[in-house]
Amino acid sequence: MISPELLAILVCPVCKGDLRHDSARQRLDCHSCRLSYKIEDDIPIMLPEEAERLGEPASGGSGTQGGRNQEDRKG
Numbered sequence: 001m002i003s004p005e006l007l008a009i010l011v012c013p014v015c016k017g018d019l020r021h022d023s024a025r026q027r028l029d030c031h032s033c034r035l036s037y038k039i040e041d042d043i044p045i046m047l048p049e050e051a052e053r054l055g056e057p058a059s060g061g062s063g064t065q066g067g068r069n070q071e072d073r074k075g
């Protein structure tokens, strides 16, 4: 278990932003960088190269593809 004091001082090494501690997955997520830092033996691995990329942001809807309008053809 990581101490709350340690979590309080931990920031993302990339953007220096706050991290979200996922106790269930034992990870520290940075929403700004979309990176997930892993925790091994209660030691956060604060290395961008070791972090995993999170999925795409939840914001935004489904992309529009193949919705091409019919062009007015002149003959």
Ligand SMILES: [Zn+2]
Pocket: 012, 013, 014, 015, 016, 017, 030, 031, 032, 033, 034
């Ligand atoms: Zn970050």
